[in-house]
Amino acid sequence: MVANARTAAPTAWLPDMQSLLDFTLLFAQEAQSAPKSAPEGPSIFSMLGPFLIIGVLFYIMMIRPEKKKRAAAAAMMDNLKKNDRIVTIGGLIGVVVNVQKDSDEVTIRIDENNNTRLRILRSAVSRVLTEDGDGEKKD
Numbered sequence: 103m104v105a106n107a108r109t110a111a112p113t114a115w116l117p118d119m120q121s122l123l124d125f126t127l128l129f130a131q132e133a134q135s136a137p138k139s140a141p142e143g144p145s146i147f148s149m150l151g152p153f154l155i156i157g158v159l160f161y162i163m164m165i166r167p168e169k170k171k172r173a174a175a176a177a178m179m180d181n182l183k184k185n186d187r188i189v190t191i192g193g194l195i196g197v198v199v200n201v202q203k204d205s206d207e208v209t210i211r212i213d214e215n216n217n218t219r220l221r222i223l224r225s226a227v228s229r230v231l232t233e234d235g236d237g238e239k240k241d
Contacts, residue, residue: 178227178229178230179224179225179227180203181230182198182201182208182224182227182230183198183201184198184199184200184201185197185198186198186230186231187230187231187232188210188227188228188229188230188231189227189228189229189231190210190222190226190227190228191226191227191228192226194210194212194220195212195231196210196211196212196220197210197211198210199211199219206223206224206225207221207222207223207224208221208222208223208224208227209221209222210222
């Protein structure tokens, strides 16, 4: 009896051959009735539109204003002349004493009493202070 119990246990959980064959035929029929071509997705041209719009907005909002700001700063540095009041990027306020067109250095006077002068780079000039007709300084 012990030998029969051991041989019966492994085959008890196996399905019979007929149900296995039916199961296989069912999947074969479903595969044959499936459509042969995959459904078409959106075309490449319809997906390209949003990317073009994002690119144009990026240019208008980020690149163009930065180019204008850089061109204005370059024009300001090229137009420095003697006796201009300037502010450096470090916050020093001074008067231009010596500037040369071919040089990157500018000499400024920062103290009227001691005649203290500094040599700075043109790129260190943050802005030029100008005076309006009513005497107020305008940034």
